[in-house]
Amino acid sequence: MSVLVFLETDKGIIKKTSQEAIAYGAAVASATGGTVTALALGEGDASELAKAGRFGAAKVLHAADPRLNQENSLAYASALVQAVGATGSTVVILAKSGIGDAVAARAAARLKAAIVSGATELPDTAGGFSVKRSIYTGKAFATVEMKAPVKIIAIRKNAVDVQAEEGSAAVEVFNPVFGDNDFKATVTGSEKAGTQLSLTDADIIVSGGRGMKGPENWQPLIDLAQALGAATGCSKPVSDLDWRPHHEHIGQTGIKVAPNLYIACGISGAIQHLAGVNGSKCIVVINKDPEAPFFKAADYGIVGDVFDVLPRLTKAIKEG
Amino acid sequence: MKILVCITNVPDTTARISFTDGDTKLNKAGVQYIIGPYDDYALARGVELKEQSGGMLTVLNVGPADSEPQIRKALAIGADDAIRVDAEPVDSFFVAEQIAHVARQNGYDLILMGRESIDFNSGIVHGLVGELLGIPSFSPVMKLDIEGGKARFAREIDGGKEYLEADLPLILGCQEPIAEWKIPNMRGIMTARTKPLQVVEPVPTEELTVLQKYELPPAKGACRMIPAEEAETLIRLLKTEAKVL
Ligand SMILES: Cc1cc2nc3c(=O)[nH]c(=O)nc-3n(C[C@H](O)[C@H](O)[C@H](O)COP(=O)(O)OP(=O)(O)OC[C@H]3O[C@@H](n4cnc5c(N)ncnc54)[C@H](O)[C@@H]3O)c2cc1C
Numbered sequence: 001m002s003v004l005v006f007l008e009t010d011k012g013i014i015k016k017t018s019q020e021a022i023a024y025g026a027a028v029a030s031a032t033g034g035t036v037t038a039l040a041l042g043e044g045d046a047s048e049l050a051k052a053g054r055f056g057a058a059k060v061l062h063a064a065d066p067r068l069n070q071e072n073s074l075a076y077a078s079a080l081v082q083a084v085g086a087t088g089s090t091v092v093i094l095a096k097s098g099i100g101d102a103v104a105a106r107a108a109a110r111l112k113a114a115i116v117s118g119a120t121e122l123p124d125t126a127g128g129f130s131v132k133r134s135i136y137t138g139k140a141f142a143t144v145e146m147k148a149p150v151k152i153i154a155i156r157k158n159a160v161d162v163q164a165e166e167g168s169a170a171v172e173v174f175n176p177v178f179g180d181n182d183f184k185a186t187v188t189g190s191e192k193a194g195t196q197l198s199l200t201d202a203d204i205i206v207s208g209g210r211g212m213k214g215p216e217n218w219q220p221l222i223d224l225a226q227a228l229g230a231a232t233g234c235s236k237p238v239s240d241l242d243w244r245p246h247h248e249h250i251g252q253t254g255i256k257v258a259p260n261l262y263i264a265c266g267i268s269g270a271i272q273h274l275a276g277v278n279g280s281k282c283i284v285v286i287n288k289d290p291e292a293p294f295f296k297a298a299d300y301g302i303v304g305d306v307f308d309v310l311p312r313l314t315k316a317i318k319e320g
Numbered sequence: 321m322k323i324l325v326c327i328t329n330v331p332d333t334t335a336r337i338s339f340t341d342g343d344t345k346l347n348k349a350g351v352q353y354i355i356g357p358y359d360d361y362a363l364a365r366g367v368e369l370k371e372q373s374g375g376m377l378t379v380l381n382v383g384p385a386d387s388e389p390q391i392r393k394a395l396a397i398g399a400d401d402a403i404r405v406d407a408e409p410v411d412s413f414f415v416a417e418q419i420a421h422v423a424r425q426n427g428y429d430l431i432l433m434g435r436e437s438i439d440f441n442s443g444i445v446h447g448l449v450g451e452l453l454g455i456p457s458f459s460p461v462m463k464l465d466i467e468g469g470k471a472r473f474a475r476e477i478d479g480g481k482e483y484l485e486a487d488l489p490l491i492l493g494c495q496e497p498i499a500e501w502k503i504p505n506m507r508g509i510m511t512a513r514t515k516p517l518q519v520v521e522p523v524p525t526e527e528l529t530v531l532q533k534y535e536l537p538p539a540k541g542a543c544r545m546i547p548a549e550e551a552e553t554l555i556r557l558l559k560t561e562a563k564v565l
Contacts, residue, residue, distance in 0.1 A: 010478075071477060071482070073447060073457065073458075074456055077451070097478065098435075098443075098459060098460055098475075098476065098477065098478075099477075101442070101443040101444050101447065101459075102444075102446075102447045102457065102458075102459060103447075104444060104447070105412075105444035105445075105446070105447025105448045105450075105451065105457075106447045106448075106450065106451040106457070108413070108444070108448065108451075109413075109416070109447070109448045109451035109452050110451060112526070112528070113528070114528040114529045115412065115413065115442075115444060115528070115529070116442075116529065117412075117441075117442040117443060117444055118440075118441055118442065130532055134441065135439065135440050135441065135534070136331070136337045136438070136439055136441075137333075137438055137441055138537075139337045139536075139537075140337050140339075140534055140535065140536050140537070141534065141535050141536075141537065142440075142531055142532075142533070142534050142535075143531075143532040143533050143534075143535070144411075144529050144530065144531055144532065145529065145530040145531075145532055146528070146529055147527060147528055147529060147530060148526075148528045181454070184456045184486055184487070185456060185458070185484045185485065185486035186484065186485045186486070187482055187483065187484055188472075188483045188484065188485050189482070189483040190477070190480060190481065190482040190483065191480045191481050191482075192477070192479055192480035193479045193480050198478045198479045199479075200478065201478075204564070204565075228565070246462070246476070246481075246496075246497065247476060247478075247479055247480060247481070252333050252357070252438060253357050253358065253495070253496060256441070260564045261558065261562075261564040261565070271333060271334050272333045272334075275333070278537070281562075281564060282558070282562045282564045284554065284558070285543070295543050295545075296540070296543070297540060298543040299541070299543060299544065299562060300543065300544050300545075300546060300554055300557065300558070300562070301543045301544070301545050301546070302545070302546050302547075302548050302551075302554065303545065303548065304548030305548075308548065309548055309551060312549075312551035312552075313551045313554065313555065315551075316551045316552040316554075316555040317555055
């Protein structure tokens with residue numbers, strides 16, 4: 001099966017989540033006999049995009065129309081549908097994200113495709129096409145058969161192991177045709193947390209709860225995150241109280257993350273918080289209460305005061 | 321202004337999930353149901369906008385009769401009337417086709433729903449409906465104002481937010497802090513009993529995905545406790561045992 005992978009880029013560089021999407025697509029293509037084409041939209045440097053080859057893409061279609069520099073699910077879906085046609089792809093892979101889901105949905109409706117969002121494993125293609133996905137906010141899984149000729153899958157982080165190899169994809173100019181309908185909204189402004197590592201892309205997350213006691217106490221947590229090259233997250237009350245920005249809120253009603261390592265500092269481990277982190281490979285909990293429910297979901301635990309433990313961990317990492 | 325708010329009827333966030341019928345059905349025994357938390361935000365903002373503009377707000381659910389307590393709750397919170405499409409929702413595409421069908425018949429200026437349901441978490445119904453109706457969809461929306469047929473709203477993007485402007489009609493997937501959840505008052509509960517709730521038959525759709533089975537995650541191993549004064553040990557274990565550093 002020929003596979004098309006929708007790329008998300010950040011300042012022209014392929015996001016980690018999209019590197020996984022390419023690797024996932026490459027695994028599907030090699031199991032079913034086919035090649036992988038990646039689709040890049042908006043600004044992008046050809047030498048950066050060629051790196052898609054390291055994860056298994058043979059070719060990158062690059063549509064550099066400057067209007068595509070703004071995230072736009074309508075125009076992106078139009079471009080994706082045209083790229084499916086141009087490449088004869090029957091499988092489309094995207095990383096699960098706000099824009100990924102939106103593009104997947106709109107393209108699926110146009111192509112009458114079978115769509116699964118939240119895949120956690122590679123599909124089973126022996127005698128059919130079924131894929132396992134996360135449901136009930138990580139409390140369970142469902143295996144779903146995808147019946148339509150075109151299949152669109154949005155994958156969760158860590159759905160596949162990424163091994164970068166030598167390789168370079170051929171980057172081709174792609175000129176999809178857009179209609180007026182594709183540019184219906186005007187962006188009037190944006191706020192972005194500068195150079196901060198994004199939560200969904202991060203391999204390590206250090207996250208703080210109400211146990212951090214106030215926004216003025218965040219420095220030890222930020223220091224640890226910096227020492228680890230980690231992103232910072234928080235519990236819902238922390239963002240509700242404006243101690244931390246809303247885009248750091250993790251859980252049932254916030255961002256769902258699945259990093260390799262999640263370090264929870266002064267978070268009790270309410271079921272709604274756990275729902276957002278239970279895809280993590282390894283969970284470390286630091287809490288002064290030995291009865292905190294989070295320990296039941298943890299791999300490693302330290303019973304102690306965050307303000308004592310965090311600097312020790314930072315020091316231990318720096319000393320190597 | 322005519323507003324449609326689509327709600328899901330889902331297990332409470334604290335519900336224990338298990339399955340029956342050879343792992344093909346959710347075990348509903350002892351499970352409390354709620355309006356999806358994100359849908360609840362959409363409903364709250366919808367009611368505020370309706371009150372400001374003096375329009376009409378219809379609440380829609382695709383689901384069997386079990387959903388009616390949640391639909392009544394939405395009426396008690398401030399919806400004017402309700403439509404229930406009488407069907408077990410089989411997948412996102414099925415639900416989207418039902419919503420699009422209702423919307424085509426009635427013509428709404430604004431369709432709001434949660435960014436995702438908390439049972440299947442797909443986050444794709446607003447996009448599907450948008451495409452089926454040929455109108456723009458945006459998600460996750462965290463701020464929304466309507467003025468003279470134009471929506472001004474903020475959408476969460478990776479690591480921040482973006483402010484947008486677009487003409488109605490629109491479909492938006494909502495999340496906090498678009499509004500505060502509303503709790504029905506006594507008067508709301510009383511009037512909700514007599515507000516119209518129309519039950520309609522589903523339109524047929526193509527079956528694009530089929531559920532094969534559900535499963536629970538493997539049980540978590542015991543947590544390894546490390547004394548607070550041995551932080552170095554934790555770092556070493558993360559490197560050598562867990563291999564995540
Ligand atoms: C519908 C619904 C959706 C929700 N969605 C979310 C969600 O998406 N995300 C989310 O996080 N919550 C969510 N919640 C809220 C959730 O139920 C909890 O209230 C919340 O997660 C608690 O946050 P917390 O752990 O930071 O605070 P608390 O529960 O107050 O816990 C603070 C913890 O810090 C520890 N502590 C205190 N001081 C120290 C110290 N000096 N050193 C070490 N430890 C210390 C305490 O022992 C305690 O365990 C939701 C709730 C509902 C009803």
